[in-house]
Amino acid sequence: MPDRIKPTPADEAFRKELMAVLPHLRAFARGLSGRADFADDLVQEAAIKAWTARERYQPGTNMRAWTFAILRNHYLSELRRNKRQTNLDEGVAERMLVMDADQEGPLHLGDMETALQDLAPERREAVLLVGASGFSYEEAAEIAGCPIGTMKSRVARARADLAKQLNAEPELLAKHVG
């Protein structure tokens, strides 16, 4: 076998931890971007970045927080790189179609997803980190590189936005359908 340089036990441990957070990274990336394929690309690229930077990771600290920050920064730079195609038009349109096809019950994941994607990006990120992913405000602030107070108010606003939108939804739909 053309074996490469043998990985050290530390590398192996790192890799194992990294692999274990991949599902969480996927969920975060999906929530941020609203697009499954794009999200998975982001996760893979972020994982490679994390691996390359593994010397900077301190074992025993929070791998999830560390990799989330890497993913987030990578996502932002990708957004800047191809500002137009990424986020909006296509994704939203697709989700609307799916929603129409599948409308029953009080709250649909489709509705939730649409509402999430309608949030201002920094609020979306905040509510994903704290409300969905279970980070503390402190950890979330660190991941997003903002003061803790800013993180708190972003989360609060995101929650208010979501509550408003998801409560308004049935009426809006009724109007459109009826």
Next chain:
Amino acid sequence: MLNQPNGRKHSGNVQGLRPDVRTSPGDGEPGWASGLRKLYNSVVEEPLPDSFQDLLKKLDDSDDA
């Protein structure tokens, strides 16, 4: 620096970092909040797609510089 983990802070916002305040804003959680987690967890629980099979190899390759 500013506040040590166990030190008491004087200024108003002492409860800021208490872990018990952190995820849930109150007692009654609105439906969408669990919807959000459900949405999130549905992705966490998905099996990794095939495209991730190559990731291990890519990790190795990225060492070969």
